[in-house]
Amino acid sequence: MVHGPEGREKRILVRRDRSAQWLDLRTALRLGSVARGAAAERATVLAAALAPCSTSLALQGGADFHDAVAAVLADAPEAAVVTDPELTNALDPTSYRDFMVFERHFSFGYEWQNKPVPDVMYELPVSYAGDPLSFIGPGETIPWPSYSERLDYELELGIVIGKAGTNLRPEQALDHVLALTIFNDVSARDIQGREMAGGLGPSKGKHFACVTGPLVTSLDELPGSGLAMTARVNGEVWCATTSAEMVWSVAEIVAWASQGEVLRPGALLGSGTCNGGSTIEIGRRLEPGDEIELEIEHLGVMRNTLGTPAGRTWWPSARERRDGSAETHFLT
Amino acid sequence: MVHGPEGREKRILVRRDRSAQWLDLRTALRLGSVARGAAAERATVLAAALAPCSTSLALQGGADFHDAVAAVLADAPEAAVVTDPELTNALDPTSYRDFMVFERHFSFGYEWQNKPVPDVMYELPVSYAGDPLSFIGPGETIPWPSYSERLDYELELGIVIGKAGTNLRPEQALDHVLALTIFNDVSARDIQGREMAGGLGPSKGKHFACVTGPLVTSLDELPGSGLAMTARVNGEVWCATTSAEMVWSVAEIVAWASQGEVLRPGALLGSGTCNGGSTIEIGRRLEPGDEIELEIEHLGVMRNTLGTPAGRTWWPSARERRDGSAETHFLT
Structure with a gap:
């Protein structure tokens, strides 16, 4: 977020190798153009076109965008450095679909619905679509809809697609993944339970809000062995687990999602709740005003x-x- | 569709009172600006900003867009008339959610899954979200994904949101509906049945393609008593029914969808399949190359x-x- 003549404005910030130094991408591009002889006003327009206020739109720029980021990281003017920025959601997804690949979580979920775990959970990664327009960011208040008395968080891994792809095999899939992020698939359990008795969705149980994290961290900065995942409520640890316990891998999730469909840059795929990553499965309950803090190793902390x-x-x-x-x- | 220097281009066409005369909105706006003294190039830029190649983007222009349409309909230059246009999908939805409000269809659907009809179907309108990026238009070939051996059409009424709204009551809801359109929620029955055993979605059973109609017809041009709905396959009538048989009304669907959420201009809400409006419930089966023709009274004919x-x-x-x-x- 920066302050401009038209109010607060979102900016894409980049940094190299988890260094503390953030760069405002648009400012860096603008100053670079000016240094190469562009008129100030044209440099502003060109930089805004390549680095819009939306990560999804930026990613749709393809290699032109990625090349611009690489150039800025290689040689950024000092004036583009942002000190202590206010980090909001790093991704405004193009589309959003959520999977369910953590076994202890989904086993609990079926038990909660008085059903046995269906065989399909071991045959392919099942999913449902959500509303990409319902996303908010860290620091924002999670709305409590009128039709629910039981809100819950879901601590998930968010998979961010960086390059369009279709009919991918798992060994090709990671090349289409830009990064991982923290994802909270906020849930209204009472209405969710009722509507899922209809066998569709969930819909009203989910679409009122989703939260993505302050960072998208590219795969080359992450260990392949798994990431520690933690949920805290009002400072107390309610969940401490790992992303290593997925029945289907990130590569398999992406490959399956891409069959017969075009995955577009900026698409978000959720892993489904990690084991123990919601209140229903640990017998706790959230109240209005509670502070939810979700943390994933290398992906930052998300507080709402x-x-x-x-x-x-x-x-x-x-x-x-x-x-x-x-x-x-x-x-x- | 028009032909321009960069290839074929989508244009928004408007007409008054179901007259045969179509007007190219952007051309009419451009010529209007020129007539009021704008320089030719500026008139082109201004008209393209107000009448982009996307209905959703245009609707997001709010009253500025609706006023422009009204002005064009009141006084359009002859040069903006388009004779015999190629009509493609009139809507590229901002978001898309599908309901299930036709009782004979959903009763069959639960029977097909060996389940009783759950009580929730009579308590509130249930829904699931789909992929707004998967939409194609009339005349386009429906892709047959590799993972399915059983494709099906679903003849539905599409509800197009024209004005943003949240927490609406039914008596306010129709004021936020721009129009109705034909909607085909194309389905891959085999994978849909498998994944719905998991209680989520459907997802892969649906996201490979949706089709919306060639027209969006505003409510003030429609009778309130119901619209005849017809499906033909290779010229043979496979379904003839009416939109009058909805358990929940358009106003109730929109009001419920808007609870705790902001419905945005360009959002599409599907009614769910009309009674008899798919092949599974009539014991028929589609083959590659079949021509599917969906028709709804006052909303045109959609052929794929x-x-x-x-x-x-x-x-x-x-x-x-x-x-x-x-x-x-x-x-x-």
């Missing part, structure tokens, strides 16, 4: 406060169940 | 041909089921 429940506006009136002859409607 | 199955690239290798001690992975 839960809002207070919104007042009820409207709830559908149930239809009389007559199996085959329910009352019907069209526009109203 | 099914492609041929893509060659298999990769399929996940099953995990040995050991309940609690599956083999685990991280990146690879």
